[in-house]
Amino acid sequence: MRALLIRDLMLAIRAGGGFGLGLAFFLIVTVLVPFGVGPQTELLSRIAPGILWIGALLACLLSLDRILALDWEDGSLDLLATAPLPMEGIVTIKALAHWITTGLPLVLAAPVLGVLLSLPIPAYQWVVISLAVGTPALSVIGTFGAALTVGIKRGGLLMSLLVLPLYVPTLIFGAEVARRGAEGLTVQSPLLLLAGISFGVMALLPFASAAVLRINLR
Amino acid sequence: MSLWEYANPVKFIRTTDKVLPWVWTLAGLCLVSGLVWGFFFTPNDFRQGSTVKIIYIHVPSALMAINAWLMMLVASLIWIVRRHHVSALAARAAAPVGAAMTVIALATGAFWGQPMWGTWWAWDPRLTSFLILFLFYLGYMALWEAIEDDDTAADLTSILCLVGSVFAILSRYAVNFWNQGLHQGATLSLDKEENISDVFWFPLLVCIAGFVLLFIALVFLRTQTEIRARRTRALLAREGQA
Amino acid sequence: MILSVRDLAVTRGGLAILEGVSFDLAAGEALVLRGPNGIGKTTLLRSVAGLQPPEQGTVTGAEDQIAYAGHSDGLKAMLSVTENLRFWASVFGLTDIESALVAFDLTELRSRMAGALSAGQKRRLGLARLMVTGRPIWVLDEPTVSLDAASVALFAEAVRTHLQQGGSALMATHIDLGLEEARVLDLTPFKAAPRARQMDEAFL
Numbered sequence: 001m002r003a004l005l006i007r008d009l010m011l012a013i014r015a016g017g018g019f020g021l022g023l024a025f026f027l028i029v030t031v032l033v034p035f036g037v038g039p040q041t042e043l044l045s046r047i048a049p050g051i052l053w054i055g056a057l058l059a060c061l062l063s064l065d066r067i068l069a070l071d072w073e074d075g076s077l078d079l080l081a082t083a084p085l086p087m088e089g090i091v092t093i094k095a096l097a098h099w100i101t102t103g104l105p106l107v108l109a110a111p112v113l114g115v116l117l118s119l120p121i122p123a124y125q126w127v128v129i130s131l132a133v134g135t136p137a138l139s140v141i142g143t144f145g146a147a148l149t150v151g152i153k154r155g156g157l158l159m160s161l162l163v164l165p166l167y168v169p170t171l172i173f174g175a176e177v178a179r180r181g182a183e184g185l186t187v188q189s190p191l192l193l194l195a196g197i198s199f200g201v202m203a204l205l206p207f208a209s210a211a212v213l214r215i216n217l218r
Numbered sequence: 219m220s221l222w223e224y225a226n227p228v229k230f231i232r233t234t235d236k237v238l239p240w241v242w243t244l245a246g247l248c249l250v251s252g253l254v255w256g257f258f259f260t261p262n263d264f265r266q267g268s269t270v271k272i273i274y275i276h277v278p279s280a281l282m283a284i285n286a287w288l289m290m291l292v293a294s295l296i297w298i299v300r301r302h303h304v305s306a307l308a309a310r311a312a313a314p315v316g317a318a319m320t321v322i323a324l325a326t327g328a329f330w331g332q333p334m335w336g337t338w339w340a341w342d343p344r345l346t347s348f349l350i351l352f353l354f355y356l357g358y359m360a361l362w363e364a365i366e367d368d369d370t371a372a373d374l375t376s377i378l379c380l381v382g383s384v385f386a387i388l389s390r391y392a393v394n395f396w397n398q399g400l401h402q403g404a405t406l407s408l409d410k411e412e413n414i415s416d417v418f419w420f421p422l423l424v425c426i427a428g429f430v431l432l433f434i435a436l437v438f439l440r441t442q443t444e445i446r447a448r449r450t451r452a453l454l455a456r457e458g459q460a
Numbered sequence: 461m462i463l464s465v466r467d468l469a470v471t472r473g474g475l476a477i478l479e480g481v482s483f484d485l486a487a488g489e490a491l492v493l494r495g496p497n498g499i500g501k502t503t504l505l506r507s508v509a510g511l512q513p514p515e516q517g518t519v520t521g522a523e524d525q526i527a528y529a530g531h532s533d534g535l536k537a538m539l540s541v542t543e544n545l546r547f548w549a550s551v552f553g554l555t556d557i558e559s560a561l562v563a564f565d566l567t568e569l570r571s572r573m574a575g576a577l578s579a580g581q582k583r584r585l586g587l588a589r590l591m592v593t594g595r596p597i598w599v600l601d602e603p604t605v606s607l608d609a610a611s612v613a614l615f616a617e618a619v620r621t622h623l624q625q626g627g628s629a630l631m632a633t634h635i636d637l638g639l640e641e642a643r644v645l646d647l648t649p650f651k652a653a654p655r656a657r658q659m660d661e662a663f664l
Contacts, residue, residue: 002550003546003547003550003551004547004551007536007539007543007547010538010539010543011536011538011539014538014539015537015538071534073532074532074533074534074535074536075530075531075532075533075534076534076536078511078528078530078532078534079528079529079530079534079548079589080551081510081511082509082510082511082526082527082528083548083551083552083593084524084551084552084553085551144381148361148374148377148378149361149364151365151370152364152365155364158357158360158361158364161353161356161357161360162357162360162361162378164353165350165353165354165357165382165385165389166381166382166385168350168385168388168389168392168393169385169388169389169391169392172389172392172393172395172396173392173395176395176396189395190395193392193395197388205381208377208380208381211377212374212377215370215373215374215377216370216374217511217512218370218506218511218512218513226662227662227663228662228663228664303662303663366473367473367474368474445663448663449663449664451474452663452664453664455474455475455654456654456664457654
């Protein structure tokens, strides 16, 4: 399992598009928003937590089809399926690698981009915390979507259609933590609910992803 | 003789062929009488005027939008556990009907909301939940269409239906948490004082029965079509032409 | 006897293609499957490897014993030859990759990126992967595609060594490998009569 994780991380670094692309996309979205809604600081600082969450979510979505599609194309998935690794373990590692290469950089970049959107000072810590708690859920749910559509040619658009509705609860609670943090309100209940979703999907969804992947491989 | 015998496709078609005319007739009777009764023979509401009458389409379609998904969930579970083809195909057949019901509920809701709330759309929890439900229907149908092998598609969509149901419930709570709404509370709860009065209630009941029957008729018909399409492919395969 | 296949029926794309296939594979034995294109060699091998459930019949002795090599090699273009091999070795819980490099004459290419290999060299690397799995049964689908005569000889030698060590091999191939001791099973007689899958029979 560790070998698989190391391989995936190594590939993400060498092949490019792993660390860099998601981050660049996040940056572009954040830069485009002020062009769209106008440069007023007051307006920007009000919508900043939500924009950061949406940007992170889209950047995550963009890189989902790399999770399994490449291994599917070059036959690695067939070989991994016959290896002594449980399929549940494989999809968990894949999601973890995706989080490390996409989710984690987004969490770290969010405060920097917050400056561009005049994010209120008290919100910084809550944006980072909510993203840190919520992005693992995005990766795990995304892996499920990737497993569903792995056998389909040009399945990227379909995968977005399947994954986005599943992202709704995570987005609502995550953005709510950030918004309440920005307004200086108590964040405890949405944060606990967000953590609940993250841990829940991490514990249960790999079984569904593995089942789906086995069906797709046969 | 068990219920599972009807899971045989041939038997299903034979039985539903007999039942369908009756279901159609009853559905038509209920719908026509319920709607005519509701539209022309009930008083206007003292606050809402005649717009209240949209309830005779809005509430039944909203009910069926949710019930159709529940039916798909049950059918998916039956497919996963017992692998009856009719079950998987019935789930597939129900999805577009459920999606249509969702659209009807959303559209009539907008028509009703405009005079009442002064807006076609508000990000009210109930409205938002229905919009999300519609997205789930879209994804489910798109996945069915995208996969060529019938059994693979049935397997994948039924797992999507299970996972989607969990997330739909999560979304419902999340949306409630996110925004307090304009939408009135449940109209039909049996324990509340402020239920609608019997004058509106009886025609509404007839309309709901009509929508349920209409849904059953449509799902039977569409399931028959799916079965026949599968049968055609199986026959071609037997002739060695596929 | 380490692998036993009984009365296997397989389907592809909703059509029955093979039925009633039975064979045994003992330790130290090689079995070559033959038959025209489309007879179902690949599907049969995938069923034996456990990637695809057979429509009927049983495969015994395959669980965690099989190293499968399909049409694609499962190589990562951005990893070097040794990194690719070492990855697969550690997935199967082993560490030694040297003998595999030597057996397939890859020692000089060891630090080359897999993406920079020729088709034949990639294939050799894909086959070298079998040696680092430590699994006794090799299930090979067209193993010699894009190999030149010298490489085919290397491959035959590797299979022979594997057999001598008590392993066994199940191969689908068209060309002569020079493995005189290998048994041959022609799949043509097992071709299924045109029919739909049994699952679809209910619709008729």
